[in-house]
Amino acid sequence: MLEIIAERADGTKLPLSHSVNYIVTSVTGILPAPATVNTSTSATMDGAVFNSARVNDRNIVITLLPVGNVENARIGLYGFFKPKQSVKLYLNTASRQFTIEGYVDKLDGDVYAQKEVIQISIICPDPYFKQDTTQATVYQTKQASFWNRGDIPIGFIARAQFTAEEGKTSFSLIQYDPDSGDTIGEFYVDYNFLQGDELILNTNQGQKGVWLLRGNVKTSILNYMDLHSKWFQIPVGHCNIDFNEWESGKTELTIFTDELYEGV
Numbered sequence: 553m554l555e556i557i558a559e560r561a562d563g564t565k566l567p568l569s570h571s572v573n574y575i576v577t578s579v580t581g582i583l584p585a586p587a588t589v590n591t592s593t594s595a596t597m598d599g600a601v602f603n604s605a606r607v608n609d610r611n612i613v614i615t616l617l618p619v620g621n622v623e624n625a626r627i628g629l630y631g632f633f634k635p636k637q638s639v640k641l642y643l644n645t646a647s648r649q650f651t652i653e654g655y656v657d658k659l660d661g662d663v664y665a666q667k668e669v670i671q672i673s674i675i676c677p678d679p680y681f682k683q684d685t686t687q688a689t690v691y692q693t694k695q696a697s698f699w700n701r702g703d704i705p706i707g708f709i710a711r712a713q714f715t716a717e718e719g720k721t722s723f724s725l726i727q728y729d730p731d732s733g734d735t736i737g738e739f740y741v742d743y744n745f746l747q748g749d750e751l752i753l754n755t756n757q758g759q760k761g762v763w764l765l766r767g768n769v770k771t772s773i774l775n776y777m778d779l780h781s782k783w784f785q786i787p788v789g790h791c792n793i794d795f796n797e798w799e800s801g802k803t804e805l806t807i808f809t810d811e812l813y814e815g816v
Contacts, residue, residue, distance in 0.1 A: 707756030737784025
């Protein structure tokens with residue numbers, strides 16, 4: 553049984569399943585989103601040549617029946633699912649709890665039907681479902697192991713706080729394959745960090761950047777990245793990430809990740 557809860561931008565939640573006001577009869581768009589495969593043809597060969605592929609945005613359509621005071625139930629949906637406004641969905645199954653964010657495309661139905669039916673269409677630019685819990689790993693031993701149990705590689709947000717009085721001029725993260733020991737990805741920043749500074753690194757798709765937070769002022773320090781740095785992600789399965797301090801200094805590092813899934 554799929555449980556669905558909607559949340560507006562102001563934090564107000566509306567249960568759609570297990571509700572005295574609505575009966576959900578159909579939910580589409582929650583299996584893996586379709587992909588667009590780009591190919592090119594040639595007059596001298598059969599078939600086509602693969603160029604690229606990408607996963608499209610997701611369109612979730614919820615069909616429900618308002619019950620009880622049908623008019624009041626329908627009007628309640630108007631105030632919750634406003635066209636072009638953002639909405640967050642919580643989708644819970646017996647074994648998984650997901651969230652996904654999107655924008656209301658339309659709310660439509662037939663008020664003259666014997667049993668009034670309402671359809672809510674939501675467009676999700678990011679097509680992947682997230683686990684409802686965010687993982688945080690604090691580096692004490694300068695190495696952490698990650699298990700990505702999702703369906704695709706994931707980005708992360710790293711926050712490093714520099715506490716040493718003498719300051720520090722380098723920051724690096726190095727990703728290893730735990731089985732072979734091979735280096736998978738590296739990220740370096742060469743900057744004169746002072747006591748109280750915080751570095752914020754985001755490797756999530758569409759959000760990539762590296763910033764310095766000093767005295768509540770956030771400044772991009774993208775130009776201080778080493779040319780060999782890579783915006784590496786955490787692959788599906790197991791990997792290790794080392795936090796290396798090139799010069800003396802005490803630094804506390806926390807990494808936040810969300811597991812991503814292709815479908816409910």
